[in-house]
Amino acid sequence: MKKISRKEFFKKTGVITAGVMISPALAGSPMPAGNAKKTRVGLIGCGSVSHSYLPHLSACPYAEIVSACDIRYERAVAQAGRFNIPHTYPHIDQMLAGAPFDLLVNLTDMQEHGRLNKIALTAGKNVWSEKPLASTVEEGKELLELAKEMNVRLWGAPVVVNSPQFAFMAEAIRTGKLGKISSAHAHYGHLGPTWSAFFYEKGGGSLPDLGVYNLATLTGLLGPAKYVTAMTSIVTPVRNTDNKGEVKVEAEDNAMVLMDHGNGILSHVQSGFNYFDPYGHTGTGQDRPTVLIWGTRGNMGLVGYDCAPFGVALATTDHEEPVRHANDALGYVWQEGASVVAETLATGKETLVSAEHSLHVLEIIEAARKSGQTGERIRITTKFKYPVI
């Protein structure tokens, strides 16, 4: 089975390392004057994804990266050298006691997010977290409460709602182009990361790593899920990883999730770490839709993956031949989240991404796992602001 090595991964996802792109929001905004407020950023977790975040964040006019932290300290030092970051730390406590900053950007292992986010919020820092926001919904709710108490902000990846393709699809639904919406499908998978074992250990899994994008897109377009039913499985019981060698796979690496959004709308998400996919993680070169929505008067498909889309094909009763729209990313990239919220903190300009939406997606993931084990249909209780746009 062909696996994605760290090196191949970077080759395929080199969008950002090859040339920095800034979100439309940032690109369209005037550069702040020399003395304009910048958000001071402390970044924790200097592994794989930091190679995508740091070029974007270091080019963001609203961010100043003051510190880098990693328990594998040499990684913090290496990234600090590459991106001119003045302070480095081997532990979050030292980082919090060191050079002052406003926003913690958390890019650590999925199992560490909730714990580190809580420490940072308690210390009065704003937090941008990679997905998932927390390890459990209960922990996530506590974090949202804590952020309110401390009068700071909390946000979580992914940022799929920021893409122009999402905006086009949301508008098509809102203006009735598809008639009455009935169904949707989304999928995202590849052969699984090889560099770190945490993706396969308890608290990891293909749902919080990959399915999370589709769940955010479909709930963002169709509304919060009211019920979830799912099947999950482990296809490859043992994985070879760069940091821990052979590990037993404990989290699902194959998932099928059904959502009931109310008003008769049903949707389906599938994700996994056992999908042969010649287009890699971000779907470079892929020209097929991965998110499909059907209504009584039309259907549409988001071309490419929802984390890196490059068009929407729309067919309606008035024009049955699909027409491609929203063919430009307008600078949107999946790794723009920390830069976008740095702008929010610096200027007050709001973003579409919300902690409530991240928490809702986390509840769906938790429910999908429970449903997979018990066969139950699970009621979902969290909500977020809908419509998103």
Ligand SMILES: NC(=O)c1ccc[n+]([C@@H]2O[C@H](COP(=O)([O-])OP(=O)(O)OC[C@H]3O[C@@H](n4cnc5c(N)ncnc54)[C@H](O)[C@@H]3O)[C@@H](O)[C@H]2O)c1
């Ligand atoms: N790799 C990607 O392209 C990618 C893309 C999108 C999202 N993500 C998400 O980003 C997160 C990190 O993934 P990754 O691929 O970069 O993993 P990684 O293993 O390459 O990097 C994680 C880093 O965090 C550090 N770390 C772990 N615990 C820490 C702690 N308590 N304090 C300080 N540092 C700590 C590790 O030493 C490691 O360097 C995950 O949530 C993943 O789902 C990754």
